[in-house]
Amino acid sequence: MKPRKQHVVLLWMLICSGLTEGIEPISTSIAVGMAAALTGFLASYPNILYYFHECCRPEWISFNKTGLQKDLDSKLFGQHIASRIVLKAVNGFMNNDNPKKPLVLSLHGWTGTGKNFVSKLIAENIYKEGMDSSFVHVFTSELHFPHASEIETYKSQLQQWIKGNVTNCAHSMFIFDEMDKMHPGLIDSIKPYLDYYDKLDGVSYRKAMFIFLSNAGGESIIQTALDFWRDGRDRNEIELHDLETALSLSVFNNKKSGLWHTSLIDKNLVDFFVPFLPLEYKHVVQCAMAEMEARGFDPDKDVADQVAKDVIYFPKTERVFSVKGCKTIESKLDYYI
Structure with missing residues (x-):
């Protein structure tokens, strides 16, 4: 039996x-x-x-395209370009048994527009444990690389960390937050791992995923969105080609960004620069409604409107875009419910 x-x-x-x-x-x-x-x-x-124990096997690592698409459609607001790019990029990569290089995504936009949230959605639809997976690694510039005088030490540590984790599991994910606060030159230390190599010292990095999050380039994205708004054009008409060139140049030439003059951009190792558009009033309302639902409440449009009205918008005269996107919605909602 x-x-x-x-x-x-x-x-x-x-x-x-x-x-x-x-x-x-x-x-x-x-x-x-x-x-x-x-x-x-x-x-x-x-x-x-x-x-009983998370392992680098299909039981714990398996891409759910339907789940990611559903999450992007129902939980991410005002980001039609980012949703489309992320879904296609991740789906194509995860369904390729023999990728030529790791997937490298660089997510750019103003604070509160959904960059960290999208990273979380990707992880949740690949790893059974989501962001808690031992194969998902998050680096925050100000926490992990605080001192400019220690940059050579950080480079060595970062290389060893990535090599060790990819050796442990080929399908590892590395998320670098606050790239705009990273010391220029540091990220170039991992360039070999992102390049077109079958193996480096016996280790293949081709199935790993690298995601960079940055506010750098946000100004050029906002300017494009504002131009469309002033011309009376719908934001959904904005396409990647309207933003990509200006975005990559803006990031590459930003001396305060960790991607300043980086070989990752110079050598075309970033697969997609993903722009996150500034959020409008209606998107803030959607965020508030979604947060209420997540807390188990019946979404209340009147409450969502109150929360949205309490948010600061810019430019001052037009008041088109939320200064902090949806970042403060969770705390503001506590005041109204």
Whole structure:
């Protein structure tokens, strides 16, 4: 008779919890028998351990295209360009068994427009544990690389960290937040890992994913969106080609950005520069409604409008775009509900 999963779990808990010691000195044969049973079962079902501990296997890492598309459509507001690029880029990469290089996405836009949120959605639809996965690694410039005088040390540490984690799991994800605050030159230390190499020192990086998040380039994105608005054109008419060239140049030439004159851009190793448009009043309302739903409340349009009206908009005369996007919605909502 095939053992049931709950029996295996119980047996595993008994062995791992040390309960076999607690039943001594009744009989050592009980512990021996349990160990033998577990050993025999594991021999018959060698993959059972993967149910109990996250591993670099399909049981824990599996791309859900439908889930990502649904999340982008229902949870991300006002970002038609970013949604389209991210879905196509991640889907194409994850369904390629032999990619030529890692996937490198550089997400740009003003604060609160959804860059971190999209990174989270990507992780949740690839890794069973989402952002808590041991294969998702987040670096924040001011926390992990605070001192300019230590840049050479940071370069070495970063290389070792990436090499070690990719060696452990080829499908590792690395998220670099606050790229606009990173010391120029530091990110170039990982250039070889992003290039078109089969292997480097015996390690292949081609199935890894690198995501850079930055406010750099936000001004050029805002200017384009504002030009469309002043011309009476719908923001959904904005296409990637309206932004991409100016965005990449703006980021490359920004001396205060970690991507300033970086070889990652110079050598075309960034697969997509993903622009995040500034959010309008209606998007802030949508964010408030979504947050209420996430908290288990019935979305209330009147409350959402109150929250949206409490947000600061720019330019001062037109008041078109939210200064902080949807970043403060969660805390502001506490005041109204």
